[in-house]
Each structure stands twice: as structure tokens, then as C-alpha cells.
Amino acid sequence: MVLKKDIRSYFESLMPSKLGLKSKVKVQRISKLGMGTGNLNFLVKANDRKFVFRINMNPKLKNKSRKEFESLKIIEKYNIGPKPRVLDESRAKFDSDFIIIDYIEGKTCDKLKGYLSIKMIRNLGRLCGKMHSIPLDNNLKKLSVEEAAKGYRNHKKLIRKEYLDPAYKRLTNKKVTEMLKKTYEKLMRTLPSEKFEPHLVLSQGDFCEQNIIVHKGEYKLIDFEDLELTDNASEIAHIFVDFGTPFDEKQKKAFLEGYFEYVKDPGKDFLEKIKVWMPLK
Incomplete structure (x- = not known):
């Protein structure tokens, strides 16, 4: 105790x-x-x-x-x-x-008035951009690499192993099982066939509402237990899908506007990669 x-x-x-x-x-x-x-x-x-x-x-x-x-x-x-x-x-x-x-003064962003407003989302994009713009020196390159950085198809296998296979074992409704299988197969057909090239960036590891503190308009992160390297498009796709509620097009645009204030070269096919990643998140 x-x-x-x-x-x-x-x-x-x-x-x-x-x-x-x-x-x-x-x-x-x-x-x-x-x-x-x-x-x-x-x-x-x-x-x-x-x-x-x-x-x-x-x-x-x-x-x-x-x-x-x-x-x-x-x-x-x-x-x-x-x-x-x-x-x-x-x-x-x-x-x-x-x-x-x-101790960082302030409140988590989900406790603030204007939660998920365009202004807040633009600031979230800036915060994410600050993390992603940190240069990867030799020490940072030694950090663990998140699974998503290995590519779409590797991530797809992870989804099957951790979510679908256990679900198949528990489900007794054949119609639901068949629906899941067809959805998975359809997703597989939409994945690009060319080799995946990750654009590695530094990630706090859990960019969520509870880990973002806001005080007098300044946004900061807490909880750095899972600092790692990841693909930038993969992390942003996860944010777009899982940060509170899925972002609409205006919110995505605002986030990227803030992001691009700090990240000038996000890598080849950045926006297209976000679109591919989103159904996998």
C-alpha cells in the first residue's frame, strides 16, 4: 500500500x-x-x-x-x-x-466546451504535427516499431488473429459469421497490391482525449509509456476513426490544416494512404 x-x-x-x-x-x-x-x-x-x-x-x-x-x-x-x-x-x-x-495544469480536451469543434480539431492536428515533425536521430530509431508500420496486409492478419478468429469461435449464428467473412474478404480485395513503404514518425502511442491536456489554449500530451515509431498515415487514420466519434470531412480538413503547419513533407501518397488505412482501424 x-x-x-x-x-x-x-x-x-x-x-x-x-x-x-x-x-x-x-x-x-x-x-x-x-x-x-x-x-x-x-x-x-x-x-x-x-x-x-x-x-x-x-x-x-x-x-x-x-x-x-x-x-x-x-x-x-x-x-x-x-x-x-x-x-x-x-x-x-x-x-x-x-x-x-x-503536473500539467488544465483539463482533458473531452471535458472542455467546444469539444471536437473545428478550432479544437485544428489544434489537435498541430499537436500531432509537432510529434510527427520531431527528427528521428539514431537513439529514436532504436524505439520499437508499431505493427501498422509493417503494412496494410500485415495489419489485416493482425485483425484476423486478434478479433475475427476469436469471434468465429464464439459465434453460433452462421449468418453473422458469414457476413464477417464476406466483409473481411471484401476489405482484402481493396488493399493495394504494391509494396507498402512506411513513413516513420514518432508517436506518443495513445493519441486520445484522456491523454491531451488543454490549458489557456495550449495543448499538451501526457502518458508516454508507449512511445514508439509508426507510419504517419496509419496514426492519423486511427485518429480520424477513433477520436471520440469518426471525423466528418470538415473535421478531417481542419486536422490536416493544423498538421501541415508543422509537417511539410508527409511522404509519398500520404492522403491516399490515410484513406486505405481508415477501414482497417
Whole structure:
């Protein structure tokens, strides 16, 4: 069990410089933010600054905190996510590894007035464009590559393995089974036959409403556990289909307008690839 008194004690034992502070750390308040995907989060106010104490609650993923901390260090200079402060894997005071990051003020975009308005969607495009425009140096090229970057047909096999085959085993209605098979076969016939050439970009890994914080018109991302490389058209197709509700043509246009403010060369056949990817998402 993670106790607030232990968090307080840990914070107040830190050198102020670790948290970007100048005077001795004095904790003013601790409150529980809730449980994320395998993380327990606490909001800690110290020296009139706010931090997130984020502890790994999944014992099977021993490098979970390190991966997120290193991901945040990678994107730190681009000012699109929280600043990482501390990584502790010692398990000296707590039973698991954890990180301390700056708290980002604001609300998730789905809690705002004007949710999915043209203005908001254009800003989402800008945020996505900022991520995709980050140059891929040698260290970034070592990141894992998302399955979609291997191409349409590989992704199609993934759909069959993870969704259709299990569905076929559970379904007893032959008409529904036959309908699924015909839909899948039709989808297969529409896929381009030429070799797929991915345009690799940096992806936060889960570009969704709950992971986008808005404050005074500024959009930032949180939750960088799954930083990876992906095909740019694949990720945007996923956003168009799965961000709240499927985007209409005006929303797609607004998103791409914001996106192209940062991405000047999205690669060959970019718009056509988005159209091909969308039915697969």
C-alpha cells in the first residue's frame, strides 16, 4: 500500500534541485489522482509547485517507469509533455519503481466546451504535427516499431488473429459469421497490391482525449509509456476513426490544416494512404 506519509517523507528527503526548486522541499498537500493503465498517481504540492508521483502497479513490467521516464526525456525540449524529474527503481521505500514528473495544469480536451469543434480539431492536428515533425536521430530509431508500420496486409492478419478468429469461435449464428467473412474478404480485395513503404514518425502511442491536456489554449500530451515509431498515415487514420466519434470531412480538413503547419513533407501518397488505412482501424 502506498501511504501519503511515505510520499511526503520521500519528497522532503530530496535535494531541491531534483525537483527544480531552490529551497528545502516542504510538502503542502498530497491527493490521489487515480489509477491509470497500471499506474497509481498522486498529486503532490510542494513549495507552491505541483508534481505527479506516478508509481508502477504492474509487477510484470519491471522497466515500465524507466521506459516512460526516458521517453519524457526524449521529448522534453519540444515542450509537448510533462517535464520528468525523478526516476527511482531502488524499491528502498516503496515496493515498486516510480517517477516524479511536473503536473500539467488544465483539463482533458473531452471535458472542455467546444469539444471536437473545428478550432479544437485544428489544434489537435498541430499537436500531432509537432510529434510527427520531431527528427528521428539514431537513439529514436532504436524505439520499437508499431505493427501498422509493417503494412496494410500485415495489419489485416493482425485483425484476423486478434478479433475475427476469436469471434468465429464464439459465434453460433452462421449468418453473422458469414457476413464477417464476406466483409473481411471484401476489405482484402481493396488493399493495394504494391509494396507498402512506411513513413516513420514518432508517436506518443495513445493519441486520445484522456491523454491531451488543454490549458489557456495550449495543448499538451501526457502518458508516454508507449512511445514508439509508426507510419504517419496509419496514426492519423486511427485518429480520424477513433477520436471520440469518426471525423466528418470538415473535421478531417481542419486536422490536416493544423498538421501541415508543422509537417511539410508527409511522404509519398500520404492522403491516399490515410484513406486505405481508415477501414482497417
